[in-house]
Amino acid sequence: MPARTSPPRVHEILIALVFIAMAILDPDQSLLEMTLVLVLGALQLAEVRLPVLETKARAVIWILLRLALCFWLIGVSGGLDSHYYLITLLPVVSAATYLGPLGTFIFSVLAAGSYVSFLLFINWNRFYIDPYDQRIIALRVLFIVITGQLVNLLAEAIRTESAKHKALAEQLSVTNQQLREAEAAVRRGERLAALGQLSAGLAHEIRNPLGTIKASAEMLSRNVAAENDVAREVAGYISTEVDRCNSLVTRFLDFARPLAVRLAPTDLTQVIDRSIEMVTREARERDIAIYRNYAPDVPLLPLDAELMERVFFNLLQNAVQASPPGHSVTVKTRMTGDQVEICVIDRGSGIAPKLIETIFNPFVTTKSNGVGLGLAIVSRIVDRHGGKITVESQPGEGSVFHVCLPLHAIEPAQTD
Numbered sequence: 412m413p414a415r416t417s418p419p420r421v422h423e424i425l426i427a428l429v430f431i432a433m434a435i436l437d438p439d440q441s442l443l444e445m446t447l448v449l450v451l452g453a454l455q456l457a458e459v460r461l462p463v464l465e466t467k468a469r470a471v472i473w474i475l476l477r478l479a480l481c482f483w484l485i486g487v488s489g490g491l492d493s494h495y496y497l498i499t500l501l502p503v504v505s506a507a508t509y510l511g512p513l514g515t516f517i518f519s520v521l522a523a524g525s526y527v528s529f530l531l532f533i534n535w536n537r538f539y540i541d542p543y544d545q546r547i548i549a550l551r552v553l554f555i556v557i558t559g560q561l562v563n564l565l566a567e568a569i570r571t572e573s574a575k576h577k578a579l580a581e582q583l584s585v586t587n588q589q590l591r592e593a594e595a596a597v598r599r600g601e602r603l604a605a606l607g608q609l610s611a612g613l614a615h616e617i618r619n620p621l622g623t624i625k626a627s628a629e630m631l632s633r634n635v636a637a638e639n640d641v642a643r644e645v646a647g648y649i650s651t652e653v654d655r656c657n658s659l660v661t662r663f664l665d666f667a668r669p670l671a672v673r674l675a676p677t678d679l680t681q682v683i684d685r686s687i688e689m690v691t692r693e694a695r696e697r698d699i700a701i702y703r704n705y706a707p708d709v710p711l712l713p714l715d716a717e718l719m720e721r722v723f724f725n726l727l728q729n730a731v732q733a734s735p736p737g738h739s740v741t742v743k744t745r746m747t748g749d750q751v752e753i754c755v756i757d758r759g760s761g762i763a764p765k766l767i768e769t770i771f772n773p774f775v776t777t778k779s780n781g782v783g784l785g786l787a788i789v790s791r792i793v794d795r796h797g798g799k800i801t802v803e804s805q806p807g808e809g810s811v812f813h814v815c816l817p818l819h820a821i822e823p824a825q826t827d
Contacts, residue, residue, distance in 0.1 A: 426455060440488065447484040448495075451477065455501060470509045474518055478502040482525045490529035496551060499526055500558055507562035519559035523552040596794070618660050625653040672718065672795045674820050676711040679719075679751065683742055686723035690731055698736040701727070704743040709751050713820035718792045725785045726755040726812050733759030733810065750798075753814040762804040770802060 430452025434445040454477055481502060485493045499522040506518035527548065533540075540548075628649035635642040680703075687701055694701055723742075730740040734757045741756040762770060771790040793800045797817045804810035 427452060430455070437494075444484065444488050444495075447480060447487070451480055451484070451498065451501065454480070458505065467510065467514075470505070471514075474502045474505050474509075477505065478518070478522060478525060481522070482528075485526065486529065490532060491526075491548065496526055499523070499555055503555060503559040504562050507559045508566045510563075512560070512563055512567075515559045515563040516556070519556040522559075523555045526555070527552060618657070621653050621656055621660070625650055625657075628653065672715045674713040674715060674796075677714040677716045677719075679709055679712050679714070679744065679753070679816075680705050682714065682716050682719050683723050683744075683753070686720050686727055687742070689720075689724050690727045693728065694731045694740070697731060697734070699731050699734050700739040701731075702739055702741045704741060706743075706745045706751075708746055709744055710818065712751060712816055712818065714796065714816070715792075719796070722789045722792050722814065723753070723755070725789050726814075729785070730755050730757035730759070730810070730812075733757050735759065747815065749818050750815045751818065753816070755812045755814075756809065758809040761806040761808055761810055762802065763806060767802065767804060771800065 430448060434448040434452075437444075458473070478499070481495075481498045484495050484498055488495050503515070503519050503522045507515040510518070628646045632643055632646040632650070635646065683703075683705075687703070691701070727740065727742070734740055738758045741754075743754040743756065745752050745754075771786050790800055793814055793816070797820075799815045801813045802810055803813070
């Protein structure tokens, strides 16, 4: 905790004025007494200005130092008859503020003992303390002890309230973060719904003319003269590009189509293994190894196996395509409370920070020939399972996609 550099507060100014007054009011006191009073005042102000009491060990050393200075001041100002005997309350109050009841009692006894110890310096052959003065000394000792305990009771109440307020603040912080995440999810869902409706309309409108174009290209290819190679080649290009556009339209329709989730108890590792098999060939061609690190305590989960295969296939395919040759992709599972977390880890080029927040939105992609619907569909499927997908990535170091799925079935939303 750094030193506080804010302007002095009113109570600090008042404390400084009180100690200055104590140092100058008695015209008969020595320069040493004045110096000790001012030093104790400076230490009292430093207690709230400097991080000297941030640990109990430092607090004990700090309080012992001030207790020694108080003992010195009382000793040079008359011992038992010193009008500064109440100065011993300063270390007692500090102990009561920063230590527990036991620590407060120990320092109260030490403070009282330091005052009573001046009895040892009396020449009993010349002086005598009558019963009245004895009672006065005893009352002063008891006053020191009871003051420490009363201040400690107040400090404990303040610490308890502070702990409650701190816990409440932390809880509010977590709740606010959850609210922000929920708002982001709602906004993303609204965007997905709007884009889905738009995509469905455009896809249907585009598919009809594509069918006509393909049929015309096939008819042209059958009726063109055998020796007209250019016409046949152009007809082939048309047919090929129509097929590519049809494939793209199908992906748009997949994105727009409402997901019918059919949950059933499913072995998660089998779903992941089937997804790995689907990308194994591409991984071998790119010299990418895929490692499995499954937790043995993952139970059967309520999943739509076919949809979740699409999730892990897409994540694994992206990881393989992002990884340089000779590297690896790792799939990990583990239990996290009432959820199962699946991590797909690659050592690829990573994702630019500006894309992290939008990577699951439609038409956002890091691939030069990508459409940007794969992760959007993945996000929808995970959401419909009551789960959550997030990503951590560092450019040049790789990415980690986290998929969290609940152990118990959650009623899917009725709309997409």
